[in-house]
Every structure is written in C-alpha cells, then in structure tokens.
Amino acid sequence: MNFPHITIYTDNLPEDVGGDARLFIVRIKNKYRDDAGIHRHEYTHVNQFWAMLILFITLVCLTVYICDYDQSYLALSLFGISFHALLYITIKDYRLYCEASAYAAQTMPDKSDLDVMARRLTSYRYNLGLSVSDAKWEIERLL
Secondary structure, three states, X not given: OOOOOEEEEOOXXXXXXXXXXXXXXXXXOHHHOOOHHHHHHHHHHHHHHHHHHHHHHHHHXXXXXXXXXXXXXXXXXXXXXXXXXXXXXXXXXXXXHHHHHHHHHHOOOOOOOXXXXXXXXXXXXXXXXXXXXXXXXHHHOOO
C-alpha cells in the first residue's frame, strides 16, 4: 500500500539520480517512467515520511491529552512534517534503514540486481561509509 503522493516525471534531476522523494512528492526521470523498481524505491520513502508524520502527530496528541497542554500543538504538528527529514539528515542509522528499505523494495524478486542495489547504497550521496558486502547484508535483511 502506498500513502498519498504526487509523482512528477522530469529530467530536472542530477545526472546520477533516477528519482527523488521529498515529503509526498516523487520526481522520476522520464526515462524511468515505466521502471517499477524505482517507483517502489521512491514510494517507500513517501511511506516513511507519512509513517513518521502520523507517529509524531499521535505523540503530540497524546501529550496534549495526557498533560492537558493545548498550547502550540498545531505548531508541533506542523514540525512533524519535517520530522522524517530531520531524522534522515542527522541520524546515520535512520538514513541507513530508510535507504536499505527502499533498495530492498526496488530489488527484483529474483534478487538478480542485489549487487547493483548494494553498490548504489554505498554511494557518497548517503554518507554511510559502507562496504558493498555490508550494504548487501543491510538490504538482504529487509527483503
């Protein structure tokens, strides 16, 4: 199941990027329009955003209810929109989980492209410092 999202097909992405997800907006290069794997990868990121937003808002609502504190809950809820991005940027293990999950979703059912996905996970873009074998293990454990 995919949470609500908007998909935009564009060539306005960096040369070495096939797709990108920000919040609930997915951008995919035109040449990958029919690539189910890259769609699954980016929709995994959208689902991660929605899951963290729902979790954050639930925690805020519980705090407001339990503590009878109704000031600024709207502002806190709005902060929840950026919660996933904040975790992704600042916590390496969270970023690893997010990307390994997305590459696991992108991997073909027969796992024939697992080595390719592992090499992509070692990209400098993610700043994870993984070897290919470690990246492969991280993806496999989420398949």
